[in-house]
Each structure stands twice: as C-alpha cells, then as structure tokens.
Amino acid sequence: MASAQTYTPIATITASGSTTSVTFSSIPQTYTDLVIAGAFYETSSSNTSLQFNGDTGSNYSSTTILGNGSSASSARVSNFPCIFWDRQGNATGYGTGVAHIMNYTNTTTYKTALLRYGYAGTWVEADVGSWHNTSAITSITVGVVSGSGNLASGSTYTLYGILAA
Amino acid sequence: MSLIPGVIASGISGHLGGNYTSIATQTVGSGGASSVTFSSIPNTYTHLQIRAIAIVGSSAINPLLTFNGDSGSNYSWHQMYGSGSSAGASASASYTGIGGPYTGHTQFGPQVWDILDYTNTNKNKTVRVLGGSDENGSGYVGLNSGLWINTAAITSINISSVSLNFNQYTTFALYGVK
Numbered sequence: 001m002a003s004a005q006t007y008t009p010i011a012t013i014t015a016s017g018s019t020t021s022v023t024f025s026s027i028p029q030t031y032t033d034l035v036i037a038g039a040f041y042e043t044s045s046s047n048t049s050l051q052f053n054g055d056t057g058s059n060y061s062s063t064t065i066l067g068n069g070s071s072a073s074s075a076r077v078s079n080f081p082c083i084f085w086d087r088q089g090n091a092t093g094y095g096t097g098v099a100h101i102m103n104y105t106n107t108t109t110y111k112t113a114l115l116r117y118g119y120a121g122t123w124v125e126a127d128v129g130s131w132h133n134t135s136a137i138t139s140i141t142v143g144v145v146s147g148s149g150n151l152a153s154g155s156t157y158t159l160y161g162i163l164a165a
Numbered sequence: 166m167s168l169i170p171g172v173i174a175s176g177i178s179g180h181l182g183g184n185y186t187s188i189a190t191q192t193v194g195s196g197g198a199s200s201v202t203f204s205s206i207p208n209t210y211t212h213l214q215i216r217a218i219a220i221v222g223s224s225a226i227n228p229l230l231t232f233n234g235d236s237g238s239n240y241s242w243h244q245m246y247g248s249g250s251s252a253g254a255s256a257s258a259s260y261t262g263i264g265g266p267y268t269g270h271t272q273f274g275p276q277v278w279d280i281l282d283y284t285n286t287n288k289n290k291t292v293r294v295l296g297g298s299d300e301n302g303s304g305y306v307g308l309n310s311g312l313w314i315n316t317a318a319i320t321s322i323n324i325s326s327v328s329l330n331f332n333q334y335t336t337f338a339l340y341g342v343k
C-alpha cells in the first residue's frame with residue numbers, strides 16, 4: 001500500500017474576548033477532511049456552532065446525544081441556521097471539543113460533520129450535522145448561536161487538514 | 166442566530182510531522198458494493214484510523230467490521246446512540262463482527278473508527294467509533310466500542326454493509342497513527 005504523511009495544521013485562532021464568532025477563511029482545497037480541535041466556552045448561556053461559506057440561512061441540521069452523569073438524552077434541529085458543536089451551553093470554563101468535517105471539497109454530496117464537546121464534571125455530548133449544500137467548503141465560522149454572549153477570551157480553535165491516499 | 170465578523174485567519178501552512186499517515190482509500194463505484202477490504206496493512210504503526218462517509222440503499226444499517234477474514238462469533242460490541250428524541254444503548258456478544266453507528270440512507274453518514282494497538286500480540290483487539298447521519302428530520306448519532314477476541318496482529322480489515330449495498334461514492338480511508 002502506498003502511504004503519505006498527513007494531518008497538517010492549517011491555522012489557529014484564539015478568541016480575544018468581545019467577539020461572537022471567528023472564521024477560518026481561504027481554506028486550502030488540497031485535503032480530504034478537516035478537523036478542528038478546540039478548547040473553548042461561551043461568556044453566557046449560549047451555544048457554539050459551525051457555519052460554512054458564510055451561509056446563515058436555515059440550511060443545516062444536527063442530531064445530538066448528551067449525557068450529564070445521571071441520564072442521557074437526544075435532540076435534533078432541522079432546517080436550522082447552524083450545526084451545534086456545544087448544544088448544552090457552557091459559560092463556566094474551558095471544555096474540549098473536536099469537529100470532523102468530512103469530504104469538504106466534494107461537490108457531489110451534502111457536507112457532513114461529526115462533533116464532540118464536553119465540560120469535565122458536567123456533561124459530554126456528540127453531534128452529527130449536515131449542511132444541505134454540495135459546494136466545496138472554503139470558510140468555516142465558529143460562533144455563538146444566540147446574541148446573548150461571546151466566545152470566551154482565550155478560547156482556541158486549531159484547524160487541520162487530512163489528505164487521503 | 167446572530168454571528169458578527171470576528172477574528173479571521175487563513176493561509177497558514179505547516180505539517181504535524183510523520184505521526185499520521187494515509188495508507189489507502191476505498192471508494193465504492195457505480196454498481197455499489199456489499200463490503201470493502203483493506204488488506205496487507207503495514208505493521209509499522211501503533212493505531213489505525215478509518216475515516217468514512219457511507220450511504221446504503223433503503224434503510225440505515227450498522228456496518229460490520231471484521232479482521233483477518235475471521236467471520237466467526239468472536240466479536241462483541243456496545244453502542245450508545247441518540248435518535249433526535251431519545252437516547253439508547255445496546256450490546257451484542259459473541260457476534261460475527263463489530264457494529265458501527267448507523268450509516269445514512271438518504272444522506273451520507275460520517276464515521277471515524279479507531280483501531281487500537283493493532284499489532285500487539287498480547288492483547289485482544291479493541292475498537293471505538295463515532296458516527297451517524299443527520300437527514301434533516303431523521304437520523305442517529307452514536308458512539309460504539311468493540312472487541313475482537315483474538316490476540317493476532319491485524320493485517321486486514323473488512324467493512325460490510327450486511328444485508329444492503331454501500332452506494333456509489335461511499336468512501337473509507339485508512340490511516341496509520343504512530
């Protein structure tokens with residue numbers, strides 16, 4: 001089998017405080033999948049989410065499973081303006097998350113994402129999301145869902161590219 | 166939803182190093198396929214990862230992973246899943262493979278499989294997988310774990326769609342992690 005080294009860091013963003021979103025733009029089209037590793041929270045009871053290519057329309061959906069230490073639950077949003085990454089909302093302290101954005105340059109299929117996030121001692125969640133669009137992804141916005149808070153200062157998001165053989 | 170422009174980053178390039186290597190990719194052609202196989206897997210890594218987008222014909226299925234051609238009842242697996250309205254869990258023991266989370270049947274479903282310590286001959290082999298499919302009103306998200314009751318080094322992996330076919334453009338990409 002042929003092999004090639006991959007998993008390349010593309011960019012890192014650290015939120016400075018009074019911002020509701022950060023954006024990875026001009027994403028290279030030379031990989032197969034993208035991964036964002038994040039250590040983040042919000043400044044009030046909001047949620048962190050993803051949008052692609054500046055699309056703020058109701059063109060996303062996502063399904064979530066969530067466990068809080070005593071019970072598990074599931075929820076879904078359809079025809080929604082974003083994919084949830086932190087559906088529960090965390091205004092307490094840094095949680096950790098990973099978002100996988102699959103086959104992001106493929107123009108045949110809707111784009112899909114797998115996401116995980118948790119805050120130690122409180123809850124953990126996993127999400128699968130879809131952007132109902134076949135366009136290649138050229139930018140990703142990480143932002144809060146409601147207007148009631150900001151991305152907490154010091155929250156970091158690192159984007160990686162993975163190239164399949 | 167309110168999003169305003171924030172920090173913008175772009176164009177930074179670099180490389181993580183030689184710790185994550187693409188080994189092979191299988192993409193299903195126009196006729197569909199009941200399974201895909203990675204064979205002659207190099208034994209030079211510590212872990213393997215399979216990254217997939219998968220879709221099957223008429224209903225969601227749990228794709229089934231088997232190793233080294235072993236189709237016996239030598240596997241077990243657990244799953245935890247959310248349907249959008251409720252959460253559930255189940256287990257399968259003495260099974261003929263390790264089940265993954267449901268694939269999509271109207272939209273492609275993403276899956277990330279981790280196969281740990283696959284060359285170690287002192288351990289039974291273990292797997293974890295995160296996956297699902299969101300089909301804008303239906304779908305599942307799940308986290309599964311699996312066990313192959315065998316200490317042999319893994320040299321081949323088969324991923325089966327069980328009773329249905331994987332549709333065209335279903336893709337499985339195999340990576341080695343040091």
